[in-house]
Amino acid sequence: MGKYIVQYNRKKCIGVGACEAVNPERWSVSETRKADLRGAVFNEQTQLFELEINQDELHKMQLAADGCPKLIIHVIDKESGKIII
Numbered sequence: 780m781g782k783y784i785v786q787y788n789r790k791k792c793i794g795v796g797a798c799e800a801v802n803p804e805r806w807s808v809s810e811t812r813k814a815d816l817r818g819a820v821f822n823e824q825t826q827l828f829e830l831e832i833n834q835d836e837l838h839k840m841q842l843a844a845d846g847c848p849k850l851i852i853h854v855i856d857k858e859s860g861k862i863i864i
């Protein structure tokens with residue numbers, strides 16, 4: 780179980796690939812010009828792809844979120860429920 784939940788709105792992705800450039804371990808842009816978040820599961824309730832991560836991945840996920848021109852990558856602290864990125 781991770782400490783954080785990454786939420787990603789794939790529908791709004793425009794395939795620029797800034798996420799992949801800084802965090803290729805988790806992000807890759809497919810031929811359909813949409814980024815895939817490796818290991819994420821689609822949540823029907825939120826309509827977002829979600830992935831649990833720990834502290835060790837937080838910095839690289841922050842870089843991906845900061846570089847995304849659509850601002851569709853967010854991170855929630857599971858304990859507080861707050862959006863931290």
Ligand code: SF4
Pocket residue numbers: 791792793794795796797798799808813814846847848849850851852
């Ligand atoms: S940076 Fe954002 S818009 Fe660009 S490919 Fe990644 S998720 Fe999609």
